[in-house]
Amino acid sequence: MREIPLFEKELESTCIQExxxxxxxxxxxxxxxxxxxxSFGGNKARKAAEFYREIRKTDTDIVMTYGxxxxxxxxxxxxxxxxxxxxxHIISPQENVTVLNNTRxxxxxxxxxxxxxxxxxxxxxxxxxxxxxxQGKRPYFIEGGGHGNPGTEAYRKVYREIEAYESGQNxxxxxxxxxxxxxATQAGLVCGQLLSGEQDRQIIGISIAREEERGxxxxxxxxxxxxxxxxxxLYREEKLIFTDAYRCGGYxxxxxxxxxxxxFVMQREGIxxxxxxxxxxxxxxxxxxxxxxxxxxxxxxxxxxxxxLFFDRLSxxxx
Ligand SMILES: *Cc1c(COP(=O)(O)O)cnc(C)c1O
Numbered sequence: 001m002r003e004i005p006l007f008e009k010e011l012e013s014t015c016i017q018e019x020x021x022x023x024x025x026x027x028x029x030x031x032x033x034x035x036x037x038x039s040f041g042g043n044k045a046r047k048a049a050e051f052y053r054e055i056r057k058t059d060t061d062i063v064m065t066y067g068x069x070x071x072x073x074x075x076x077x078x079x080x081x082x083x084x085x086x087x088x089h090i091i092s093p094q095e096n097v098t099v100l101n102n103t104r105x106x107x108x109x110x111x112x113x114x115x116x117x118x119x120x121x122x123x124x125x126x127x128x129x130x131x132x133x134x135q136g137k138r139p140y141f142i143e144g145g146g147h148g149n150p151g152t153e154a155y156r157k158v159y160r161e162i163e164a165y166e167s168g169q170n171x172x173x174x175x176x177x178x179x180x181x182x183x184a185t186q187a188g189l190v191c192g193q194l195l196s197g198e199q200d201r202q203i204i205g206i207s208i209a210r211e212e213e214r215g216x217x218x219x220x221x222x223x224x225x226x227x228x229x230x231x232x233x234l235y236r237e238e239k240l241i242f243t244d245a246y247r248c249g250g251y252x253x254x255x256x257x258x259x260x261x262x263x264f265v266m267q268r269e270g271i272x273x274x275x276x277x278x279x280x281x282x283x284x285x286x287x288x289x290x291x292x293x294x295x296x297x298x299x300x301x302x303x304x305x306x307x308x309l310f311f312d313r314l315s316x317x318x319x
Pocket of ligand 1: 042043044072073145179180181182183184185186277278304305306
């Protein structure tokens, strides 16, 4: 397998910039994880960098994962496999039929895409892994969304980047907001906070799909898995804030107000955001700040990427 030189050392910190508009009565900053320099950026690229380290320790010849073939996760795993000269096999729910830029990219990176009914996913994964083993191949399986300890580790590191920025700039963020989906991003940030001993600030995951109970449960499980025996002593339930108030009815759905926020940020800041994750969460954050009457605080929003999704909306709109 081939090296990806970028992933051989730790990724460089992404930039944190102050936004020009106050969006109410706070000072807003954005961490530009959309600029991670691999496969059009984003949090899945950060997670992939951690999975890369694990894969390099093995003699894997094919990377397997699960997810919608239009997802950022599948695109980045397919990209990583192509860069490493490894095969890539993606198992995708057949209920998902939308063809997006990510779908085309997954195909163009040469991944095998296998669809099956969502109810058969676990069985299909298992039998496919076995079939490869029977052929003498050595598959490496990555959970959907880049879930699991390597994914959590990626955002624990981001938490450290944020702390380093704060001490360098002599500022402190009272809140950190981000789009929360499968939960590894949030789990990593919360683990970073729990392990640092810092207790005051709030990390708020804006759900882009899941309802609160399930979403929170999955993040908590990831935290438990990562902290392992330290979980009992370090974990505090009130540090896990996951809100489903801005999910607009579920994955991929959004309102006209979300679009208006995206258009405003595009013109005012020159920063593109997609409707599925980042724009929806940014809009949710503004609503949360307003509804909770949060004022005079320093707020950090993490732009978690999703560039190809941005272009889906762009090419769908006409002049
Ligand atoms: C996957 C994704 C998220 C959510 O991250 P999770 O770790 O799954 O919660 C947020 N933003 C973008 C652009 C994503 O692709």
